[in-house]
Amino acid sequence: SxxxxxILEILKGYQAFTQ
Structure with missing residues (x-):
């Protein structure tokens, strides 16, 4: 959906932001 x-896009962005 x-x-x-x-949600997957937000998680990817969050991971990139925290690295």
């Missing part, structure tokens, strides 16, 4: 895709 779109919601899952959005």
């Amino acid at each position: 779109q919601g899952e895709a959005i």
